Amino acid sequence: MKAEKPRRAAGMHAAELDDFHQLFAREQGFGDRLADKVAAVGGSWAFIIGFSLFLVLWAALNTIVLANRAFDPFPFIFLNLMLSMVAALQAPIIMMSQNRQAKKDRIEARIDYETNAHAAGEIALVQEKLDVLIGILISDKSVRASVLDLIERSKVN
Secondary structure (H helix, E strand, O other), X not given: OOOOOOOOOOOOOHHHHHHHHHHHHHOOOHHHHHHHHHHHHHOOHHHHHHHHHHHHHHHXXXXXXXXXXXXXXXXXXXXXXXXXXXXXXXXXXXXXXXXXXXXXXXXXXXXXXXXXXXXXXXXHHHHHHHHHHHHHHHHOHHHHHHHHHHHHHHHHO
């Protein structure tokens, strides 16, 4: 009885992942790339440290340096307005980037699953062929002892 070859799963396999990343990057528009850059910058230590320094300088400038003529005196209402507007714009931009990354991750997980399923089918086919070969070798009396010894040694390892 001839073994049936497993079907190749639809879609890409691991070898095609590099092409997938290039295709995914090509499909992104200007807004997509900008959102990814904003998310990358907004989620970095450099941004946090730089923005913290800006806030400290703003507060120092408006309380110490320009004490009597501050353009945004304590409690820094203009600064609060600016921070609220930045947060209102930055949050949805970062969410857009995260949604795109989640979509990319789902596609990549599907490719990995299909690759693994294909490999499992190939392994099962090879195992079936090995079983047939072992059966043939065991039926030959002159080879039987050597084959059985080899099988036993492979079980230990």
